[in-house]
Amino acid sequence: MRKLALNDEILLKIEKPARYIGNEVNSVMKDPEKVDIRFAMCFPDVYEIGMSHLGIQILYDMFNRREDVWCERVYSPWVDLDQIMREEQIPLFALESQDPIRDFDFLGITIQYEMCYTNILQILDLSGIPLSARDRDDSVPIVIGGGPCASNPEPLAEFFDLFYIGDGETVYDQLLNAYKENRIAGGSRKDFLEKAAQIEGIYVPGFYEVTYKDDGTIASFTPVNPHAKQVIKKQMVKDLTHTYYPKAPVVPFIKVTQDRVVLEIQRGCIRGCRFCQAGMLYRPTRERDVETLKQYAYQMLKNTGHEEISLSSLSSSDYSQLKELVTFLIEEFKGSGINICLPSLRIDAFSLDVMGKVQDIRKSSLTFAPEAGSQRMRDVINKGLTEEMILDGAGQAFAGGWNKVKLYFMLGLPTETEEDMREIPRLADRIARRYYEIPKEERNGKCQITTSTSFFIPKPFTPFQWAKMYSNEEYIARAAVVKHEFQEQLNRKSLKYHWHDAEVTVLEGVFARGDRRLAEVILAAYRLGCLYDSWTENFDNEKWMKAFADTGTDIGFYNLRERDVGEIFPWDFIDIGVTKEFLYQEWQRALRGEVTPNCREKCSGCGAMRYKGGVCVEDREEVRQGEGTN
Amino acid sequence: MLKTERRCAKVKARIKFRKYGVMRFIGHLDVMRYFQKAMRRAGIPIAFTGGYSPHMIMSFAQPLGVGVTSDGEYLDIELKEDIDPARAVRQLNDVMAEGMEVVGFNRIPDDKKSSGMTIVAAASYRVTLLVSARSANVTRTFPDSWEAKIEEFLNQKSIVVLKKTKRSEAEVDIKPMIYQMRMEDEGIYLFLAAGSEQNLKPDLVMRAFTEFIKEDPGRVPFHYHRIDMYARTPKGTEASGRFISLGKL
Numbered sequence: 001m002r003k004l005a006l007n008d009e010i011l012l013k014i015e016k017p018a019r020y021i022g023n024e025v026n027s028v029m030k031d032p033e034k035v036d037i038r039f040a041m042c043f044p045d046v047y048e049i050g051m052s053h054l055g056i057q058i059l060y061d062m063f064n065r066r067e068d069v070w071c072e073r074v075y076s077p078w079v080d081l082d083q084i085m086r087e088e089q090i091p092l093f094a095l096e097s098q099d100p101i102r103d104f105d106f107l108g109i110t111i112q113y114e115m116c117y118t119n120i121l122q123i124l125d126l127s128g129i130p131l132s133a134r135d136r137d138d139s140v141p142i143v144i145g146g147g148p149c150a151s152n153p154e155p156l157a158e159f160f161d162l163f164y165i166g167d168g169e170t171v172y173d174q175l176l177n178a179y180k181e182n183r184i185a186g187g188s189r190k191d192f193l194e195k196a197a198q199i200e201g202i203y204v205p206g207f208y209e210v211t212y213k214d215d216g217t218i219a220s221f222t223p224v225n226p227h228a229k230q231v232i233k234k235q236m237v238k239d240l241t242h243t244y245y246p247k248a249p250v251v252p253f254i255k256v257t258q259d260r261v262v263l264e265i266q267r268g269c270i271r272g273c274r275f276c277q278a279g280m281l282y283r284p285t286r287e288r289d290v291e292t293l294k295q296y297a298y299q300m301l302k303n304t305g306h307e308e309i310s311l312s313s314l315s316s317s318d319y320s321q322l323k324e325l326v327t328f329l330i331e332e333f334k335g336s337g338i339n340i341c342l343p344s345l346r347i348d349a350f351s352l353d354v355m356g357k358v359q360d361i362r363k364s365s366l367t368f369a370p371e372a373g374s375q376r377m378r379d380v381i382n383k384g385l386t387e388e389m390i391l392d393g394a395g396q397a398f399a400g401g402w403n404k405v406k407l408y409f410m411l412g413l414p415t416e417t418e419e420d421m422r423e424i425p426r427l428a429d430r431i432a433r434r435y436y437e438i439p440k441e442e443r444n445g446k447c448q449i450t451t452s453t454s455f456f457i458p459k460p461f462t463p464f465q466w467a468k469m470y471s472n473e474e475y476i477a478r479a480a481v482v483k484h485e486f487q488e489q490l491n492r493k494s495l496k497y498h499w500h501d502a503e504v505t506v507l508e509g510v511f512a513r514g515d516r517r518l519a520e521v522i523l524a525a526y527r528l529g530c531l532y533d534s535w536t537e538n539f540d541n542e543k544w545m546k547a548f549a550d551t552g553t554d555i556g557f558y559n560l561r562e563r564d565v566g567e568i569f570p571w572d573f574i575d576i577g578v579t580k581e582f583l584y585q586e587w588q589r590a591l592r593g594e595v596t597p598n599c600r601e602k603c604s605g606c607g608a609m610r611y612k613g614g615v616c617v618e619d620r621e622e623v624r625q626g627e628g629t630n
Numbered sequence: 631m632l633k634t635e636r637r638c639a640k641v642k643a644r645i646k647f648r649k650y651g652v653m654r655f656i657g658h659l660d661v662m663r664y665f666q667k668a669m670r671r672a673g674i675p676i677a678f679t680g681g682y683s684p685h686m687i688m689s690f691a692q693p694l695g696v697g698v699t700s701d702g703e704y705l706d707i708e709l710k711e712d713i714d715p716a717r718a719v720r721q722l723n724d725v726m727a728e729g730m731e732v733v734g735f736n737r738i739p740d741d742k743k744s745s746g747m748t749i750v751a752a753a754s755y756r757v758t759l760l761v762s763a764r765s766a767n768v769t770r771t772f773p774d775s776w777e778a779k780i781e782e783f784l785n786q787k788s789i790v791v792l793k794k795t796k797r798s799e800a801e802v803d804i805k806p807m808i809y810q811m812r813m814e815d816e817g818i819y820l821f822l823a824a825g826s827e828q829n830l831k832p833d834l835v836m837r838a839f840t841e842f843i844k845e846d847p848g849r850v851p852f853h854y855h856r857i858d859m860y861a862r863t864p865k866g867t868e869a870s871g872r873f874i875s876l877g878k879l
C-alpha cells in the first residue's frame with residue numbers, strides 16, 4: 001500500500017488533499033534502489049497550475065525514459081499546508097515516492113514568471129535546503145533552474161547552483177552523465193559544478209563576479225573559475241518532430257487549469273512583435289510534423305482519457321498545416337464527444353467555419369489582440385494587424401452570428417501618447433458600429449465588446465529591453481484616460497473595460513531586467529511573508545515596498561530610466577541566437593515607427609540563422625504559396 | 631439478446647467498485663471525473679447525450695465522503711453497444727489507479743425505476759477505532775463496555791441530533807434511520823438508511839453515540855468503511871429480507 005508523507009489528520013484538514021498524494025494515472029513509479037539519480041521536478045506554484053505545464057510533462061517523460069533516473073514532481077504547498085509543514089517541521093516531499101526532496105540528487109525548478117520568485121524560496125526552505133547556493137554542501141540536491149525567466153537568471157543567481165539556458169530536450173543527458181561520473185570518481189559538489197560549467201547551455205552563477213559603476217550599472221561581468229565560459233549559448237532542439245514528447249502524460253485527479261491533451265504544434269513565432277520575449281527567445285520558429293501530431297492525438301487521448309484536446313504555440317495561425325490538423329481533429333474526434341479547444345486564430349473564412357463547428361456561437365467570443373489602439377503605435381511594436389483586418393474579421397464573424405468580442409491591449413508602450421490611448425476605446429466602438437450596421441432583424445441582440453489592458457513590461461532579449469517603464473501612479477492615470485474615453489463612445493453600453501493591476505507590473509518590471517543584487521529584496525520579501533505573489537488574494541504590495549526600503553533598493557533604477565546603448569545588461573552573457581545589434585536596430589526602427597517583415601516574408605538577419613533550423617532554412621516562396629490566401 | 635429487442639431498449643450496466651488506500655482522499659466530484667476518463671482509457675462503448683458539449687450518460691448511486699473507504703460503490707452507465715461484462719471489468723481494471731478496483735459489471739433493465747440513484751435505500755458500514763486520527767490503518771480494539779452501551783443507545787426513545795445541511799440546521803431523530811448497529815469482531819457494524827428520501831451518514835451516528843456515552847470525540851477517532859449499498863427488495867422476487875445489495879439486482 002502507498003505510504004504518504006502527510007498523515008490522515010492533516011490530509012483531512014487541508015484543502016484538496018489530492019494535490020499531495022501522487023498516485024495519478026501515468027505517474028511513474030520506480031524502485032529507488034535500482035536508479036542512480038533521483039530528480040525532483042518542480043513548478044513553484046500550486047498543483048493545479050503546475051500540472052498544467054507542458055514543459056514539465058516533456059521533461060518528466062524524457063528523464064523517466066532513462067532507466068538510471070527516477071524523475072518525480074513537486075509543487076508549492078498551498079498556504080494552508082505551508083503553515084502546517086512549518087509548525088510540524090514536515091520536510092517537503094516529492095509526489096511519487098513521498099520521500100523528502102532533501103534526499104534527492106537534483107531539484108529542477110522551472111521559472112515561468114517573475115511573481116513566483118518567493119515560491120522558489122518556499123520550496124527550498126520547506127525542503128531544508130540552504131537558500132543561498134554558497135551555503136550548500138554535498139548532502140543536499142543540486143538546484144537547477146530553467147524556463148523563460150532563466151533567460152535573465154540574475155535576480156535568482158544567489159539561490160541556484162546552475163541554470164539551464166534553452167530547450168530542455170538537448171543537454172540534460174550530458175548533465176546527468178557528468179553527475180554520475182563525478183560521483184563514481186568521488187568528486188565533490190564543486191567538482192560537479194565545474195564539469196557542468198563546461199557543458200554548452202549550462203550556467204553556474206557562482207563562478208562569475210559582477211562589478212558595478214557608480215551609477216549602479218554593470219562595469220564588468222567576469223568568470224572567476226577557469227571552467228566557466230565567457231558566453232552561455234542557448235540550447236535548441238532543431239528538429240521538433242524527432243524529439244521527446246509525452247504520449248502518456250500524468251492525469252490529475254482534481255480539475256487543473258489545463259485539463260486536456262495538449263499538442264505543441266510549433267515552437268517560436270515568425271512575427272517579431274517588439275514587446276514579445278518568447279518571439280525572440282524561441283527563434284527560429286520550428287514546426288512539428290502534422291502526421292506525427294495526428295498520431296500523438298490518438299495516443300494521448302487513449303492514454304489519458306481526456307475529453308478535450310488543444311493546440312499550443314505562440315501564433316497558431318502561422319502553423320503551415322493548421323487547416324489539415326484542425327480538420328482532422330474535428331472529423332476524427334468530434335463524434336466521440338471530444339471537445340476541440342481552438343487556439344485564438346486569425347479571423348477568416350476557415351477559422352469561422354471551424355469555430356462554428358466546435359463552439360456554440362451564441363456563447364463563444366472572438367478574440368483580437370491588436371495590443372495597441374492606433375496604427376502608429378502598432379507600427380512601433382511591429383504588430384502587423386491593421387484596423388481594416390480587425391473590422392473585416394469582426395464583420396465576417398458578426399454576419400456568421402457571433403456577437404461577443406474580446407480585445408487585448410497594452411498601455412505604457414514606448415512613445416505612447418494620450419492620443420494612442422484614446423484610440424483603444426475608439427477602436428472598440430468602431431467594432432460595435434460595424435455590428436449595428438447589420439439590420440436589426442438579422443442580428444442577434446446587442447453586441448458585447450470586452451476590452452482588457454495590461455501594462456507593458458520591457459523584457460530582456462527584446463527590442464524594448466532599452467525602454468523605460470512608469471510609476472504605479474502613471475499607470476493608473478493611463479488606465480483612467482482610457483476609461484474616460486470609453487464613456488465618450490457612442491456604443492458605450494456595449495463596451496466593457498478591465499485593466500490589470502499596476503502594482504504587480506512594477507515588480508515584474510524590476511525582476512525581469514534585474515541584476516543579482518535583487519536577491520536581497522526577494523529574500524527580504526519572503527522573510528516578511530510574501531508568497532504566491534501571482535495570486536491577487538495573496539499579493540501584498542506593502543510588504544514588497546518594505547523589502548525594497550529595508551534593503552535600500554531603488555525601484556526607479558530598474559524601471560524609470562531609458563537604458564543607454566553601451567550599457568552592459570545583466571543577461572548579456574547569454575547568447576540566445578538573436579544578436580544585441582539586431583535588437584538595437586529594431587529598437588531604433590521602433591522609435592521611427594518602421595515595420596519589419598516577418599520571417600516568412602523576408603529574413604531580417606536576426607542572428608538565429610546560426611542554428612540552421614526552422615523557418616531560417618525554409619524555402620520562402622514555396623511556403624508562401626502553401627499558405628494560400630494569407 | 632435478440633437484435634430487434636436491442637434496437638428499442640437501451641443497454642445499461644451497473645458497475646460496482648472498491649475505493650481504498652490513498653484514493654479515500656479523492657472527493658466525489660473527482661471520482662466522477664476519474665471514471666469519465668477511465669471509460670475512455672478502457673474503451674468502454676459508453677453512450678453520450680446530444681448537443682454542443684455531449685457528456686457521458688453515467689450516474690453514481692451515492693457519494694462517499696472524503697476519508698471513507700468502500701467495498702461497495704456503484705455507478706450506472708448507458709452503453710452504445712453491448713460489451714461482455716468480464717471483458718469490461720478487465721479493461722477497466724487495466725487502467726485503474728491503485729486504490730480503485732472494479733469488481734462487478736452487470737446489465738440492468740432500462741427504466742427510471744431501477745437506476746441506482748433512485749433505488750438506493752440503505753448502506754452498511756464498518757467503523758473501526760483508531761489509535762490516532764493520524765492513521766486510518768492502525769486500529770485498536772473497542773472497550774468491552776461499548777457492546778452494552780450500544781444496546782442502551784439504541785434503547786432510547788429517540789436519538790435527536792443536530793443535522794447540518796448546506797442551507798439549514800435542524801434537529802432530527804435519527805433512530806428510525808438506524809436499521810442495525812452492533813459490535814462485531816472487526817468493528818461496529820452499521821446498517822443505515824441511505825438515498826434521496828432518508829439519508830444517514832455513519833459519522834453522525836458515531837457522534838451521537840460518543841455524546842451519549844460522554845466520551846471526548848478527540849480521544850476516539852474512527853475510520854469509516856462502506857461495505858455495500860442496498861435497495862428495497864422488489865416484490866415478487868425470491869430474495870429474502872427487506873433489502874438487497876445493488877450488485878445482486
Ligand code: SF4
Nearest residue numbers: 599603604606609616
Ligand atoms: S535569421 Fe531570419 S528567418 Fe531566421 S529567425 Fe532570424 S529573421 Fe527569422
